[in-house]
Amino acid sequence: MTATVEKDTIRSEAKPRSVRKYSADISAMGEPFLWGLGGALAFGIILIVGFLALIFWNGFTTFWPKPIEVVTITDGTRVAGEPFRSEQYRPGPEILSGLTDDQRAEIVADEGFVGRTLYRTGNYDVTGEDFRWVSNFQVTDRAYPKDFFFFERQEWGAFVGTIASIDLNGRKLSLEELTLPGLEAEQEAARDRFDEVHHIERTDIGNVNHEINELRLDLRRAALRHGEGSPEYQELQQSNEARIAELQKDYLALANQARAIKEEDRKYRITLQTVNGEEKEIAISQIVRFYAANDLSFFEKVGVYLSRWGEFVSEEPREANTEGGILPAIFGTVVMTMLMVIIVAPFGVITALYLREYAKQGRLVTIVRISVNNLAGVPSIVYGVFGVGFFAYMLGGSIDALFYPERLPSPTFGTGGILWSALTLALLTVPVVIVATEEALSAVPRSMREGSLACGASKWQTIKWIVLPRAMPGVMTGLILAMARGAGEVAPLMLIGVVKLAPELPIDGFFPYVHLERSFMHLGFHIFDVGFQSRNSEAGKPMVFVTTLLLIGLIVLMNSSAIYVRNRLKKKFAGSQF
Amino acid sequence: MSDTATLSPTSGIGSGKGQANGGRPALPTGETNYHFVTSPEGSVIDVDKFNLWYGSAQALYDISLSFQKGLVTALIGPSGCGKSTLLRSLNRMNDLIDNLSIDGNVTIGGHDIYGPGVDVIALRKRMGMVFQKPNPFAMSIYDNVVYPLRVDGISDRRVLDETCERALRGSALWDEVKDRLKESALGMSGGQQQRLCIARAIASDPEVLLMDEPCSALDPIATAKIEELIDELRGHYTMIIVTHNMQQAGRVSDNTAFMYLGRLIEYGKTETIFTAPQVPQTRDYVTGRFG
Known part of the structure; x- marks a missing residue:
């Protein structure tokens, strides 16, 4: 080794001029950068995949029926519920002092930590709590009795307990006498009655109310137009009163019908018993779903799981949004996003066309372009404030004064609504569309424009027939980005039209069928509301995941359909030589 | 050569003579x-x-x-x-x-x-114009050829059909494409595309x-x-x-x-x-x- 070194030294002395190296320096090679790039990509993918995995796992497991654990604790009482989650905690000295020496020694051996489990006990109306922590040292016995049921109720949330007795129109029966399938049939019949009442109250009586309200508004309109003393008003008042009297009769008939069904329904009752013996009697129709949690076969579990998903995507929410379905939110999100795309597409494309094709490329255009790009950086809540001030109060207020004076002082368009939300989000996302469209327009080959102009086409004809079709895939990319951004945006919507619970959908059977002035529910806001605004954040947590899953699914669905359209457009130009 | 005199009085055979020094082209005068x-x-x-x-x-x-x-x-x-x-x-x-x-x-x-x-x-x-690279539009062969007529607002099917055939025959492309006029022009070979561009250029009968x-x-x-x-x-x-x-x-x-x-x-x-x-x-x- 030393010999070679010496030889090298001799050679370098003999040849003082620098000799060209034939091995590459590490900094000259691309590999370290490649590792860096790959690492960055891997990091990004891990974050995204981890995030998605968390949501998917939690979202997909929420509706799976869990067993009911009955735990006997040291003071003799029992706790029954679904194990919700477990964790380690460090008990305080006041707890430690109440324990036996053995238990204390065990805790010290675990460095002061104790395991505890959160049980979803339900029975909020009886016990005043629906979740309960149980520390491991409190547990003296765990059991999974097969006669414990999990009830999902119309009101008061879940009930965990056994069935004490069933009262079918005065006939007192125990569960053994009626049998489980018999009870299921009774529950189904009771739910049918419940749905019928619901239908009469919501749809039939709703129709009557709607008509009465329309008549009242007609009369008010006539009063505003002709004055209250005018013959037109008098005439209308008379005909209206006759019609309203008829409608009142209809209303009474319907109300009686509903009352009769309700009275009948009240005769079918069930008495439930908690694990500690308290009893609670409710109407069978109050039970949305029930199952013997510890006595389910795999297929029965799948059945419960699917039935819960079905309810989730097709029903209205109940229990302050923490239970039931989210159909209005899905509907509101989709309608609002579609409306936004319909508004933002022409607006953005026309702006970009003018900026790129017609405007003289000077300082003013540069300033406009910079401003447009900067708009994308404005906090979205600012757009919400602008939307409320400009769209709802100014525009909407003017519309109300001009077209809906008879409804004042209650606003029609002069308050938050789905149209104003869509407009606000269109404003929020228009920079994305403008930038993408401008890029797409400038990417249209010059030879195409020249070919068209040389044929004697005007500039507009060239744009319409050659440039725009060619730029369409790029425009679609912009729209996809805008759609994803718009569908996930919540902050501005909270100011301009989203509500916790919308009584009516923005599209229904009443003329003019599409009600752009109505407030609506939105999945993004639903997540915020359930997760952070509900009575019990524990109860809302699974719903947050499921709703997020659904929102992501919805955006993926909308985006993939847009990408499908874009790819079909692209295919048209696939054979092009340029 | 009668035009010569009217166009430029400077015509002369000797211009630029003697400026070709050593194979390098001289600057034009x-x-x-x-x-x-x-x-x-x-x-x-x-x-x-x-x-x-x-x-x-x-x-x-x-x-x-x-x-x-x-x-x-x-x-x-x-x-x-x-x-x-x-x-x-x-x-x-x-x-x-x-x-x-x-x-x-x-x-x-x-x-x-x-x-x-x-x-x-x-x-x-x-004036019809044909470019360096073939630049057919992303339309059917037929639509490419009649584009100059469409631009003029002509939509009479008969006129368009006649023009299409005449222009394609004029550019010696008719026999090759007459059965696939409705197919995309982008599926043609480069030479065909260029002849299509010539057909498009002569479709409106330019001078x-x-x-x-x-x-x-x-x-x-x-x-x-x-x-x-x-x-x-x-x-x-x-x-x-x-x-x-x-x-x-x-x-x-x-x-x-x-x-x-x-x-x-x-x-x-x-x-x-x-x-x-x-x-x-x-x-x-x-x-x-x-x-």
Whole structure:
């Protein structure tokens, strides 16, 4: 080794001029950068995949029926519920002092930590709590009795307990006498009655109310137009009163019908018993779903799981949004996003066309372009404030004064609504569309424009027939980005039209069928509301995941359909030589 | 050669003589040598002392020449000499470029192309143009050919069908594509696409056909077909063809204009240009000593 070194030294002395190296320096090679790039990509993918995995796992497991654990604790009482989650905690000295020496020694051996489990006990109306922590040292016995049921109720949330007795129109029966399938049939019949009442109250009586309200508004309109003393008003008042009297009769008939069904329904009752013996009697129709949690076969579990998903995507929410379905939110999100795309597409494309094709490329255009790009950086809540001030109060207020004076002082368009939300989000996302469209327009080959102009086409004809079709895939990319951004945006919507619970959908059977002035529910806001605004954040947590899953699914669905359209457009130009 | 005198009094055989020192081409002097063939029908486009600047850089210097009706004129010269610029000035394609300024006159049938109030669109309809690379639109073959008519608002099916067939027959493409007129034009070969572009250019029956290196992106067989086509179209249209291919210019054209560094050096009968050029720079270029 030393010999070679010496030889090298001799050679370098003999040849003082620098000799060209034939091995590459590490900094000259691309590999370290490649590792860096790959690492960055891997990091990004891990974050995204981890995030998605968390949501998917939690979202997909929420509706799976869990067993009911009955735990006997040291003071003799029992706790029954679904194990919700477990964790380690460090008990305080006041707890430690109440324990036996053995238990204390065990805790010290675990460095002061104790395991505890959160049980979803339900029975909020009886016990005043629906979740309960149980520390491991409190547990003296765990059991999974097969006669414990999990009830999902119309009101008061879940009930965990056994069935004490069933009262079918005065006939007192125990569960053994009626049998489980018999009870299921009774529950189904009771739910049918419940749905019928619901239908009469919501749809039939709703129709009557709607008509009465329309008549009242007609009369008010006539009063505003002709004055209250005018013959037109008098005439209308008379005909209206006759019609309203008829409608009142209809209303009474319907109300009686509903009352009769309700009275009948009240005769079918069930008495439930908690694990500690308290009893609670409710109407069978109050039970949305029930199952013997510890006595389910795999297929029965799948059945419960699917039935819960079905309810989730097709029903209205109940229990302050923490239970039931989210159909209005899905509907509101989709309608609002579609409306936004319909508004933002022409607006953005026309702006970009003018900026790129017609405007003289000077300082003013540069300033406009910079401003447009900067708009994308404005906090979205600012757009919400602008939307409320400009769209709802100014525009909407003017519309109300001009077209809906008879409804004042209650606003029609002069308050938050789905149209104003869509407009606000269109404003929020228009920079994305403008930038993408401008890029797409400038990417249209010059030879195409020249070919068209040389044929004697005007500039507009060239744009319409050659440039725009060619730029369409790029425009679609912009729209996809805008759609994803718009569908996930919540902050501005909270100011301009989203509500916790919308009584009516923005599209229904009443003329003019599409009600752009109505407030609506939105999945993004639903997540915020359930997760952070509900009575019990524990109860809302699974719903947050499921709703997020659904929102992501919805955006993926909308985006993939847009990408499908874009790819079909692209295919048209696939054979092009340029 | 009667036009020679009216166009430029400076015609002289001796211009530029003795400046070819050591094989390096001399700078052009600004005088043009004219000996072109005239057409019995006279000239179509007359260019008179035409100058053109891209911003502050001058691209064309005092170009004066007349394109003869029904003849094929080739524009040759080394890259950057201004052939394409000149060609594009004829149908005002250069209008798309910012900071362009011109001086001098270009007239078509006696009307000033750059005069005030000229309808550029109407002007372009009088001239078909074929570009360096085939540029069919992303439409069917049929729609490509009838595009100039659609632009004029013609939607009569019969007229469109007739025009389509006539134009495709004119560009010798009819037999190849008559069964797939509704298919995308982008599925054709490069040579077919270029002939389609020629069909599109002649569909509206223009007076002049401008071709900007129509064969530069094509293989020899496709090139031969295009040249054949130019030969067939001779007499029907006045054709002006920019080319880098000396043999092509020799084969297809009646007159040849040699340009160098933005000036027109020699404009004459093609045969003479290639066999006995009057200016040493032309001789150097056509014999391959530069360019």
